[in-house]
Amino acid sequence: MSQQSETWTVRDVLNWTSQKFAGLELPTPLLDAQLLIGSVLSLSKVQIYTQLDRPLIESERSLLRELVRRRLSGEPVAYLLSQKSWHDLDLFVDNRVLVPRPETETLLDVVLAICRHENRQPKKILDLCSGSGCLAIALARAYPEAQVVAVDISSEALEIAQINCERNSVTNIQLHKADVLLPETYADGLLSGPFDIIVSNPPYVSESEWLGCDVSVRCFEPKLALVGGEQGWLMPRLLLTQLSSSGLLAQAGVLGFELGISHPEVLSRELTSQLTIPFSEPMQAVACQRPVWEFPRNQWFAVKDYTQRSRFLFAVKDQL
Ligand SMILES: C[S@@+](CC[C@H](N)C(=O)[O-])C[C@H]1O[C@@H](n2cnc3c(N)ncnc32)[C@H](O)[C@@H]1O
The missing domain is CATH 1.10.8 (Helicase, Ruva Protein; domain 3)
Known part of the structure; x- marks a missing residue:
């Protein structure tokens, strides 16, 4: 031009x-x-x-x-426009937060489908590693009666999540700055459970994968939001261990995590018998399009994304 x-x-x-x-x-x-x-x-x-x-x-x-x-x-379009349309939300984003991805919509959709099918009315919802607030805000809008708690270690991410709460007229969210890997985070009453829904999209890219990422990711998006350790599943493994011993999940709760490709299977091996909810044996990877009543109950199971890659780890406890 x-x-x-x-x-x-x-x-x-x-x-x-x-x-x-x-x-x-x-x-x-x-x-x-x-x-x-x-x-x-x-x-x-x-x-x-x-x-x-x-x-x-x-x-x-x-x-x-x-x-x-x-x-x-290489700058992402969402940062250039300071805007990302995600699920049914209009979000403000800049380089202080990860640009919410379409696959995270699948995590949300599965949680919503389970709750809708079983007429679950969650009262308390927890989003660990909340970033822009996309998951927490979408759940807060879907369940206006619920109290939603969103946790992130980054003050900058929490500032953006606050902007997005206001932008989407959501008032039933508390934002907390905390490290989800520290036992204190679960012990000091900051997160008063039990929670009927717990979701998380934690950092799960390995150092070497990050080095191979496109410039638009590596040079513009926060590394803290992406890298989960030398092996990408290290951070999710620690998070799941802390969460499991925290007692924060309600008796009839639903948990959903977004992970890297095949991480559900890796974690099922790494964490065999270490979590309060057992892993399905053998680890089942269910297509995300399957009707939710066919999903396993009371055990961890994998869910595939739309490209049929095992990407999500879910546990659905039966309603009492
Ligand atoms: C992959 S981003 C997910 C953001 C958002 N939930 C989404 O789906 O777009 C991961 C988020 O985890 C946060 N994070 C990284 N390490 C953390 C830790 N130890 N404790 C709490 N949050 C952490 C980052 O600041 C980042 O906002």
Whole structure:
């Protein structure tokens, strides 16, 4: 996009930007171009295509040029727009938090489906490692009568979660700064359970996987939100051990964790007989599309994501 005063229409900038992005092998070049152009011109995706002949004024071109430059350097679109649509939420995000991922929506959907099917009315909900607050806020909206507690070690992440509570008009959440790996976090009454739902999407990328991550992840998203240790499952293993001995899960509770690929199986081997809830034997990996009444009860089991990779660890205790 030249800086000279020739006329550039929406069509021109859409073609130019998406081709530039495709040239750098960004994964979703057209969508990224639509989102950036839409934000500069305050147009929806449909309006972009109904206003293809609209010329851009110089201030719009200069704003777009700057966003394209940052995107080409690898910065995630969500940070450029300070916004991420996730599940039914509109979230503020910047480089202080992980950009919520679509697979985390599967974790939420499975929890909601179990509760809906069994008419569970959770009163207390815990989100460990809450980041932007996506899981906690979605659950707080789904269960406005419930008290939701969201815990993160990062003050910066908690600031963003607070912004997102306000942005999504949610008042039934308490945000706590704490290290979920420390026994004190569970002992000092900070988290007063028992909780009917416990969810967590902890850091689970290994150091070596992180080094191999795309620049948009490695150079822009907080490492603290991603890396779970030398082996990615080390942090989730410790978290599960602490949580298991905490007694925080209600008698008829539901637990759901997002993990790395095949981590449920690794953890079932690493933690055999160490948790209060037993692992299914052999470890079952259930498709997330399966009806929830077919899910095992009173034992840990794996759930696959939409690409059929074992990614989630669940335990569903029977209702009394
Ligand atoms: C993978 S992000 C998940 C964020 C959010 N739940 C989501 O799904 O997008 C992990 C979060 O765990 C937090 N975290 C990392 N280590 C922690 C610890 N020891 N105790 C509490 N939170 C921790 C990070 O600050 C980060 O916000």
